[in-house]
Amino acid sequence: MSTENQCVIIHDATLRDGQHAVRHQLGTEEVRLYAEAADRAGIPVVEVGHGNGLGASSLQIGRSRLDDDAMLTTVREALTGTRLGVFMAPGWGTGTDIRKAVDLGADVVRVAAHCTESSVTERHLGLVRELGVEAQAVLLMSHMSDAGRLAEECTRAVSFGAQAVGIMDSAGHYLPADVRERIGAITAAVDVPVIFHGHNNLSLAVANSLAAIDAGATILDACARGFGAGAGNTQLEVLAAILDRQGLRTGIDLRALLQAADLAQEHLMPGPPLIDSVSVMSGLAGVFSGFKLPVLSAAAAAGVDPMDVFAELGRRQVVAGQEDLIADVIQALKEAS
Incomplete structure (x- = not known):
């Protein structure tokens, strides 16, 4: 055009x-x-x-x-x-x-x-x-x-x-x-x-x-x-x-x-945004970008792979405001492992 x-x-x-x-x-x-x-x-x-x-x-x-x-x-x-x-x-x-x-x-x-x-x-x-x-x-x-x-x-x-x-x-x-x-x-x-x-x-x-x-x-x-x-x-x-x-x-x-x-x-920032592996997985899974920091924090505390967390959040089609489901997903992943 x-x-x-x-x-x-x-x-x-x-x-x-x-x-x-x-x-x-x-x-x-x-x-x-x-x-x-x-x-x-x-x-x-x-x-x-x-x-x-x-x-x-x-x-x-x-x-x-x-x-x-x-x-x-x-x-x-x-x-x-x-x-x-x-x-x-x-x-x-x-x-x-x-x-x-x-x-x-x-x-x-x-x-x-x-x-x-x-x-x-x-x-x-x-x-x-x-x-x-x-x-x-x-x-x-x-x-x-x-x-x-x-x-x-x-x-x-x-x-x-x-x-x-x-x-x-x-x-x-x-x-x-x-x-x-x-x-x-x-x-x-x-x-x-x-x-x-x-x-x-x-x-x-x-x-x-x-x-x-x-x-x-x-x-x-x-x-x-x-x-x-x-x-x-x-x-x-x-x-x-x-x-x-x-x-x-x-x-x-x-x-x-x-x-x-x-x-x-x-x-304003500790450093420019980085397209890391977790970010790529978030994009592919279709998970709201704002979930990155909460997922990384919760996954590290629980000892689970954040990639698995994002994959499951994507499968559940979570949206912004459903951050409480991160804990549910992590618990389900631990029980299945």
Whole structure:
């Protein structure tokens, strides 16, 4: 397809999805430093929060170092031209969390649902529209559904008020052909911008993002240095450089973005994400990337092979929020050995 004059909106999830990689422990100074750098680079949207979104800080999936109010206030104060985004999944977050986030300056609110359950977004998308900020809807673990069903779910979300819709490759499971098929079906079904969010378990996050653009997506998610759950997300500065080379307009200052990525590596993360053997197994098994650290910790304590744990979690088709099943799987593996 021709890319002449095509505009792509980059949605930077470094300060939200990146939290998974550090057990949601980013502090005020780290959050502020990166937000300021992202703003200088002209990134359109910076998303901030607990890795699982508004209201998700909990014993089950991890307490965040900063609460939602502190994170949002810090980032809002750091942004001058960049919009502030938040992510919310019903069941973790509530309408009250959305109202508070908007009061604190959120410009874009994403409401997320499992790939076959867009119906749970209706009330929250309606609330976001009532509050006068941009409402988006994303489908999680989207590899667990086919293109036709994803298009139906996105169409339903649009009817609820979503002004952009899309899919997350939460497990890093897709191949580029999978992305083209699904994004193509969604863009054919809706008349709002389409979103793609990739993970890098099979080293395909950038390639899959480019495939999404080819199929009609105009909003891409990415993180500095790929900072994110498991093997990480689409690497922001690499994606932006490729889009620039292709002649696609992002409005981002690439030199300033590279500086922001350097800052992120120095201040936000112990090291860039690594595609290790466990990450590959997670991607192949179709298990949410955020399971990596909990699985490694629990498997080591129990003396079982984390590869076996991921294989069984994939067989059971677990989703984010079912981290308690890790212990059940480990116990079953020990009893079977």
